[in-house]
Amino acid sequence: MDLQILAQALPRVDAAALMAQLRQSPSGVYIRLACCLWERFTGQTLSDLPAIGGPTVPVFDPARYVTGPERRDPRWRVSFNGLGSLRYCATVERTPWLDKAMASGVLDRTREFIDSLGAGMTDRALRWAYLHETEDSFAIEREAPSEDKARRFIALLHQAHDGPALSEDHLVELQNAAVSSLHVKAVQFRREQNWLRGPARGAAGVTYVPPPPDLVPELMNELMAFANAAPTVIDPIVAAAIVSFGFVFIHPFMDGNGRLSRFLFHQALCRSGRLPKGTLLPVSVAMKRHEDDYLAVLQRYSRPVREFWGVRWIDEGQYDLQFRGDDSLYRYWDATACVEFGYRMAEQALEVELRQETEFLARYDAIVRTVGERFDLRGSDLATLVLSALDNGGKVSNHRRKQFQNRVPDGVFDAVQAAATRFAAPD
Numbered sequence: 001m002d003l004q005i006l007a008q009a010l011p012r013v014d015a016a017a018l019m020a021q022l023r024q025s026p027s028g029v030y031i032r033l034a035c036c037l038w039e040r041f042t043g044q045t046l047s048d049l050p051a052i053g054g055p056t057v058p059v060f061d062p063a064r065y066v067t068g069p070e071r072r073d074p075r076w077r078v079s080f081n082g083l084g085s086l087r088y089c090a091t092v093e094r095t096p097w098l099d100k101a102m103a104s105g106v107l108d109r110t111r112e113f114i115d116s117l118g119a120g121m122t123d124r125a126l127r128w129a130y131l132h133e134t135e136d137s138f139a140i141e142r143e144a145p146s147e148d149k150a151r152r153f154i155a156l157l158h159q160a161h162d163g164p165a166l167s168e169d170h171l172v173e174l175q176n177a178a179v180s181s182l183h184v185k186a187v188q189f190r191r192e193q194n195w196l197r198g199p200a201r202g203a204a205g206v207t208y209v210p211p212p213p214d215l216v217p218e219l220m221n222e223l224m225a226f227a228n229a230a231p232t233v234i235d236p237i238v239a240a241a242i243v244s245f246g247f248v249f250i251h252p253f254m255d256g257n258g259r260l261s262r263f264l265f266h267q268a269l270c271r272s273g274r275l276p277k278g279t280l281l282p283v284s285v286a287m288k289r290h291e292d293d294y295l296a297v298l299q300r301y302s303r304p305v306r307e308f309w310g311v312r313w314i315d316e317g318q319y320d321l322q323f324r325g326d327d328s329l330y331r332y333w334d335a336t337a338c339v340e341f342g343y344r345m346a347e348q349a350l351e352v353e354l355r356q357e358t359e360f361l362a363r364y365d366a367i368v369r370t371v372g373e374r375f376d377l378r379g380s381d382l383a384t385l386v387l388s389a390l391d392n393g394g395k396v397s398n399h400r401r402k403q404f405q406n407r408v409p410d411g412v413f414d415a416v417q418a419a420a421t422r423f424a425a426p427d
Contacts, residue, residue: 001060003037003082003089003332010038015046022046027054036076040086052077066092066102066238066339068230083234083242083335088222090242090335098336101343102235107274110350114279117358125358129282130154132353133266136288137259152177153259160267161277166224168217174263175256184255189216193321194254195311196302203311203319208302210251211330212323219250219330227268236272240265241342242335249301249333262287265342286348297341305329359425364390367419375409385416394420 018038021031032052037059039045056077060067067081082089092098114122134153138145145153156177164170168189176185196208211219223246230239244265251257262284269275287294308325367386371377381404388400396413404412 001065001091003086003091004328006037007041007328007332008326010034011042013038015044019046019048023050026050026052029054029057032057032076032078033059036073036078037086049075060091064094066094066098066235068234083230083238084226085222088219088226088331090246090333092238092242092339093334093336095336095340098340098343101340101347102238104343104347106343106346106350107236107269107272110279110281110354111274111276113350113354114276121358121361124361125354126278126280128357128361129280129285129354130157133157133280133282133284136282137262137284139288140262140284140291140294141258146180149180152180156263157266157280158278160263160270160280163267165228168220168224171220171224171252171260174260175253178259178263179256181255186253186256189220189252190254192254194251195319195321196251202313206306206309206311206319206321208298208306209309209311209321209323210249211327215327215330216250216252220252223247223250227264228271231268231272236269236274237342237346238339239272240268241339243268244342245298245301245335245338246333248298250330269346281346281349282353283342283345283349285353286345289348289352290345293341293344297337300337301333360390363420363423363425366423367416370419370422371412371415374415375412377408377412381407385412386420389416389420394424 013034015038018031018035022028022035025031026049032054035046052075054077056072056079058067058070058079058081060081062081066083068083070079070081072079080086083092084090117125131150131154134145134150134157137153138149156174172186172188179185191213193213194210195206196210197205198207199205210216223243226246227239227243230242244261247264248257248261253260265283266280269281275281305325308323308329310320310322310324312320312322314320364386367389368382371382371386375382385396385400385404385408389396394417396416401413
């Protein structure tokens, strides 16, 4: 079931040909589907119908696709169960890998892991997660956030559990919070064409062209409606991946789309109600570690779409862009790879990022406690030596030994190394 093809092909089918086939088999599954979709895609209504029979048929086979709530059309005895609407819909195939991932309960395991930590460790682990989620979301776009930028983005992440439903005004507020330069702060969804470019010169440097500005309001209205409802009625990570990647493909602002798309992934998980309030899965940290995979998933959609744009270089930063494709390229897209990637990143965010950082903090505490019981040290000096040893394979470097040789008692360096070995990370 490929709505992108059907949206372009069915309107070319003559109504008389459809009706002739329908009269031959008024209960036929495929002709009923074709007629129903023909009416939706053309805006026309077939008349003088025979008596339509047969059981109600879903547009997407639930055995092959991840599906959404059913919306029945009694006229054709057809049920639309796509992830979105017939104006904007992503499809997700049930691959064996994805079925296994969906059954893995990663959000339930995240809740259990957070519940297993003491209040103090939970607070420290989540403070780390919010900070590094912010830093790595910016780093993916080759930007190091200033202290003010980081503080504002962390505050943005904290809004994900309690923020209002998505709307144009709310997304404008979020975009304004995610960027700092006044000249790129939006007041509405974009009303001009934007594009993404790589290192190549001229037209070849344009790697992706988002939808024309006149399509953006309708596409965003559909995506926002999906984002506001889907996390509580379908698998939350499926919803999060569709919202996050769908947003960046539409690119509704001139700047800040990438980091906002990753915020929306987090927000969808929060809206699902499956994570404790304040909990964050640091998926941007995982994405930064797997940046090539992230780019490859984006390019699976962006490269084919780029072929439908004529791009003529005028001057540096100036292009003549002509869309030669059909709106369906942006309305209907295969999100299978995006969802699988989203699941891989959620799994890594839990099992690698959160667990490893928590284990690191526990080792740090144990070493500080062990050394602190034997030596009277300034807290900041001990913290520096312990962190240095943990970052250096359990050894205090010669640089640190020289730096602190007149500031700490004899035996401290060896004590730190011995404790670091004792509380080393498991293989």
